[in-house]
Amino acid sequence: MLFKHCEKPLDKTGLKVAILGAGPAGLHAAGYLACRGHEVHVFDKLPEPGGLLIFGIPDRRIPKDRVRSSVRELEKVGVIFNTGVKIVGKKVSPEVGDLLARTSINIREIVERFDAVMITTGAWRCRKLGVEGENSRYVYTALDFIFNIRLRELGYSESEPEVREPVAVVGAGRTAVDVLEELCIRGLKTYIVYRRRLQDSRAYRELSRLVTRYNVKVYELRQPLRILSSRGAVTGIELAPVLIDSDGKLRVATEREREVLECGTVIEAIGEEPSPPLDEETARDLGVSLVGGRILVNENHQSTNPKIFAAGDVVLGPSSIGQATKTGLAAARALDSFLRSQLRR
Ligand SMILES: Cc1cc2nc3c(=O)[nH]c(=O)nc-3n(C[C@H](O)[C@H](O)[C@H](O)COP(=O)(O)OP(=O)(O)OC[C@H]3O[C@@H](n4cnc5c(N)ncnc54)[C@H](O)[C@@H]3O)c2cc1C
Structure with a gap:
């Protein structure tokens, strides 16, 4: 249930809010703000709302029907969804899922058109190993791999990513678990x-x-040192041993004997990074501070531009549904107070 706040919807305020990103943070914020009487427009680059709840996490953990019925409830309370729209700054960084966007809108235009903006675009940039051979065929990043499996399951694409055995999954975090599970199944x-x-x-x-x-x-x-390939397709990874010093620090022992692990596919599962729809220059023009690629917010989830708020993974880095929801709601409350203080002026 996304909006227990709507038991008694408030009168319309005539104010317009844009929410950029329709994952759990954005959806919960949208429900709250619509029930507080604001006109809420949600923008997302993907063909349907839900973020990683739809396009990342498998149905066996988060049933898609539940997410979709929550989205229908949001529509009933007046939330307007604009899907297939990528919000961009001056410089556009490539991110997972971009190919599904039908159009783009510059964030400056959004900031001018709306009374307040909430950025909830998550963490859709994948870390890469940065080694030779990384652009070979059959090298994927974990989120891209999982995302393309979901696209196939949801009927948005006809085939899954092509994989040749054996598959080497590099990394051992939570996304690596999901990749491993898909491969093992x-x-x-x-x-x-x-x-x-x-x-x-x-x-x-x-x-x-x-x-x-x-x-x-x-x-x-x-530690992978390079990805080996033949005719542009992966054939293996060269690995160096890693030593742990007495103070627990890791050291790649390149002087020691290296080994080659033969494989047909490499999946890099070494983490994702926040993906705000702002490059450094656009952020500066809008008065928004970025720190290490994240949007800097105060305790009210407000950025250094008072009419721009942010929540979820775009602020926290990869987190959880619970954290995204909690910060999305808290940011929506703060945004509502900000708008009401403007009304009183
Ligand atoms: C494979 C995987 C499995 C996971 N499993 C779990 C789990 O079991 N339990 C759990 O608690 N957490 C899990 N998580 C983490 C959880 O899904 C995230 O922490 C949560 O979804 C973050 O919510 P969010 O709203 O901040 O962002 P997201 O859910 O990432 O949503 C962001 C939305 O913004 C859109 N967007 C991004 N950039 C733009 C742009 N420029 N313009 C327009 N739209 C844009 C995206 O399309 C997306 O819809 C998992 C994560 C992954 C990757």
């Missing part, structure tokens, strides 16, 4: 390559369950 021979010990991963419990159940071979304390 399909019966594909898979390895994990991790630069720490598997037991040091925050996702150790889930990973070790899959490793045992599907007999996955783990190459721990290994």
Whole structure:
């Protein structure tokens, strides 16, 4: 239930709010603000609202029907959805899912047209290893891989990403778990390559369950140095051993013997980064401060431009549905107070 706040909807304020990004943070904010009497327009680059609830997390964990029925409820309370619209700054960074956007709008135009703006665009930029051979065929980032599997399940594409065995999954975080699970369910021979010990991963419990159940071979304390290819397609990864110093620091021992792990596909699951629809220059023009690629907000989730708020993974970095929802709602409350203080002037 997205809007218990709507038991007694308030009179229309005549004020317009734009919400950029329709994941859990944006959807919860939209429900709250619509019930507080504002005209709420949600923009999202993907063909339907839901963010990672629809295009990331598998149906067995978050049923899509539930998300879709919440979106219908939001429409009933007047929220206007604009899907297939990517919000951009002056410089556009490539992110997962961009190909599905039908059109783009500059964020400056949004800021001028609306009384307040909430940015909830999540963390859709994937970290890369930055090694030679990374642009070969059959090299994917984890989010791109999962996203394309969901597109196929949802009927937005006809095929899944093409995979050749064995598959090397580099990384051991939560997204690596989901990648591994998809590969194992399909019966594909898979390895994990991790630069720490598997037991040091925050996702150790889930990973070790899959490793045992599907007999996955783990190459721990290994750092990929380059991806090997033949005729443009992956054939293996060169790995160097990683040593742990007495103070716990990791050191890649390039002087030691390297090994080649033969594989047909590499999936880089080394994390995602916040993806605000603002490059440095646009942020500066709008008076919004970015810190390490994240939008800087105060305790009211308000950016350094008072009419722009932000919440969810775009502020926190990859987090959870609970955190995104909590910050989305808190930001919506603060945005509502901001608008009401403007009305009183
Ligand atoms: C594979 C995977 C599995 C996960 N599983 C779980 C789980 O089981 N439990 C859990 O608690 N958490 C899980 N998470 C984390 C959780 O999904 C996120 O923390 C949460 O969805 C973040 O919500 P959000 O609203 O901030 O962003 P998102 O859900 O990422 O939504 C952001 C939205 O913004 C849109 N967008 C981005 N850029 C633009 C732009 N420039 N213009 C227009 N639209 C844009 C995107 O299309 C997207 O719809 C998982 C994450 C991943 C990647």
